[in-house]
Amino acid sequence: MVPGGKPGGNNLTGLLWTYMSEPTSGLNGRSVMVPRGHVLGGSSSINGMVYTRGSSDDYDKWAELSGDRRWSWKALWPYILRHERWGPPVGGRNATGEYDPKVHGYSGKVSTSLPWDGPVEHDLRTVKNAELQKEFPITLDVNAGRPMGVSWMQSTIGNGERSSASTAYLTPEVRERPNLTILVNTYITRVLPVRTTGHVPDIRTVEVAPRTGGETRTLTASRELILTAGVIGTPQIFLNSGIGNKTELSALAIPCVLDIPDVGMGLTEHTAANLAWTITPRPTNPIAQDVAWAMWTANRTGPYSAAFTHQMLWARLPVNSQALKDFGDPSAGPRSPHLEMPLDSARSAYLVLLTPYSRGSVKIRSKDPFDGLVIDLNVFSHPFDIAAIKEGIRLAKRFYSGAAWDGYISSFNGPDPDSLSEAEFRTRVTQNALTFYHPVGTAKMSPKNAKHGVVDPELRLKGASGLRIIDSSVFPHIPTAHTQAPVYILAERGVDFIRDSWH
Numbered sequence: 001m002v003p004g005g006k007p008g009g010n011n012l013t014g015l016l017w018t019y020m021s022e023p024t025s026g027l028n029g030r031s032v033m034v035p036r037g038h039v040l041g042g043s044s045s046i047n048g049m050v051y052t053r054g055s056s057d058d059y060d061k062w063a064e065l066s067g068d069r070r071w072s073w074k075a076l077w078p079y080i081l082r083h084e085r086w087g088p089p090v091g092g093r094n095a096t097g098e099y100d101p102k103v104h105g106y107s108g109k110v111s112t113s114l115p116w117d118g119p120v121e122h123d124l125r126t127v128k129n130a131e132l133q134k135e136f137p138i139t140l141d142v143n144a145g146r147p148m149g150v151s152w153m154q155s156t157i158g159n160g161e162r163s164s165a166s167t168a169y170l171t172p173e174v175r176e177r178p179n180l181t182i183l184v185n186t187y188i189t190r191v192l193p194v195r196t197t198g199h200v201p202d203i204r205t206v207e208v209a210p211r212t213g214g215e216t217r218t219l220t221a222s223r224e225l226i227l228t229a230g231v232i233g234t235p236q237i238f239l240n241s242g243i244g245n246k247t248e249l250s251a252l253a254i255p256c257v258l259d260i261p262d263v264g265m266g267l268t269e270h271t272a273a274n275l276a277w278t279i280t281p282r283p284t285n286p287i288a289q290d291v292a293w294a295m296w297t298a299n300r301t302g303p304y305s306a307a308f309t310h311q312m313l314w315a316r317l318p319v320n321s322q323a324l325k326d327f328g329d330p331s332a333g334p335r336s337p338h339l340e341m342p343l344d345s346a347r348s349a350y351l352v353l354l355t356p357y358s359r360g361s362v363k364i365r366s367k368d369p370f371d372g373l374v375i376d377l378n379v380f381s382h383p384f385d386i387a388a389i390k391e392g393i394r395l396a397k398r399f400y401s402g403a404a405w406d407g408y409i410s411s412f413n414g415p416d417p418d419s420l421s422e423a424e425f426r427t428r429v430t431q432n433a434l435t436f437y438h439p440v441g442t443a444k445m446s447p448k449n450a451k452h453g454v455v456d457p458e459l460r461l462k463g464a465s466g467l468r469i470i471d472s473s474v475f476p477h478i479p480t481a482h483t484q485a486p487v488y489i490l491a492e493r494g495v496d497f498i499r500d501s502w503h
């Protein structure tokens with residue numbers, strides 16, 4: 001699979017669930033697409049391939065919120081390495097000093113690497129900037145548990161090709177296993193109990209139908225069902241199955257199998273403000289598209305072998321910032337950045353809020369499993385989130401105003417909190433804000449006996465037997481990361497829970 005997209009662009013028709021959000025006041029009234037991968041490998045087959053794990057504090061927070069130390073960074077370390085197969089950048093450039101070899105896995109399934117080219121002018125100026133502005137140091141490796149600073153971008157790319165959950169785990173040998181059957185274009189409508197003992201349903205049957213509707217049939221697992229339908233699909237299937245808020249289910253005439261009010265609640269998403277600077281880089285000789293394509297087809301190098309940026313800035317809000325004073329710190333701890341900014345171009349940059357307080361939800365419209373969903377992203381609904389973006393923009397302005405950028409970046413084109421009124425600033429940010437396609441947390445993990453949450457720390461559906469969930473819906477807290485690596489970490493940990501319980 002071509003990482004950088006084919007010449008003329010990728011045709012994603014049929015490869016996406018093109019969900020739309022509800023109109024969102026935090027997006028200036030816009031409905032936005034909530035894409036998910038409708039393809040083997042799910043969203044990992046269509047994502048931006050950025051590979052970041054988040055901070056050690058993020059996982060320690062998972063351990064705290066789940067009441068189970070097995071989710072801490074230290075306890076997860078073998079699983080953090082287990083999924084990864086780190087490789088050199090294609091083309092053979094020397095990447096020494098751009099990563100820490102001690103913090104990578106080398107024998108896992110998911111390929112990861114640094115970009116094929118660089119450093120380019122922007123990267124060199126960033127290094128110079130780190131010498132001049134102590135606030136923005138270079139960090140050897142974003143994936144060592146302390147992302148703060150500027151680091152080189154790592155991607156789920158191996159040998160110049162996309163590495164997805166499908167290419168990594170569903171290899172030709174695995175597909176030949178006699179005990180594996182893959183049904184494509186098949187839609188899970190519900191999960192069903194095979195029996196109920198006392199008040200505990202044993203949920204091991206799955207009801208499936210063609211994606212276009214029509215005849216349903218059921219399949220029953222002899223041991224357990226593992227549901228991996230993602231942050232939208234998992235709550236949708238549960239709600240269709242009568243697992244959710246009893247009052248809301250009865251309003252839709254769906255018999256309640258398990259009253260778990262948190263199903264579909266707590267959706268957390270990263271949102272980004274769109275920023276712009278005037279930039280005058282030295283003229284370079286860009287590689288023509290046909291030459292780039294020839295490079296990729298010949299030996300999997302060149303622009304088509306890469307994702308989108310070389311370096312990223314990860315930063316915390318200053319301790320004395322008004323947003324933290326007014327609302328407290330939503331981050332998992334001092335190693336978690338509040339903000340991220342990819343550094344490929346300042347002409348059109350994104351400042352991502354990694355630690356929002358805002359929460360949304362996923363609900364079903366009716367008892368028809370093929371009916372649409374109500375996806376309320378609810379971003380920028382908490383005042384901290386816009387206040388943090390405001391402070392973050394000031395931080396980004398400081399970053400690009402150092403002497404290292406002289407003759408290269410001339411002016412900031414906003415949105416500028418220091419020249420706009422409060423109302424104008426909010427409008428400018430929200431009308432151009434992007435969601436970063438990282439929603440998580442609609443079926444959260446919580447301590448074994450806690451009334452809140454949806455799954456226990458071993459990822460079993462609460463109040464039931466026979467059913468586990470292994471996807472981003474169970475994240476108890478959004479990591480300060482692009483979310484695919486945390487899913488791989490969660491999945492490798494989950495696999496051992498399954499193994500241990502079966503033996």
Ligand SMILES: Cc1cc2nc3c(=O)[nH]c(=O)nc-3n(C[C@H](O)[C@H](O)[C@H](O)COP(=O)(O)OP(=O)(O)OC[C@H]3O[C@@H](n4cnc5c(N)ncnc54)[C@H](O)[C@@H]3O)c2cc1C
Pocket residue numbers: 035036037038039040041042043044046047048049050051052186187188189228229230231232233234237436437438439470471472473481482483484485487
């Ligand atoms: C456009 C985009 C760009 C992204 N960029 C990055 C990035 O650069 N780096 C990064 O780390 N993360 C990125 N992400 C996020 C990351 O890919 C996801 O967080 C991660 O893949 C989620 O994994 P998951 O297993 O929870 O769900 P998914 O990968 O979404 O998998 C869910 C699977 O369940 C299937 N499914 C759902 N409902 C049903 C149903 N009813 N019946 C049958 N099957 C069903 C889906 O088809 C899908 O195959 C991006 C996401 C998107 C959408």
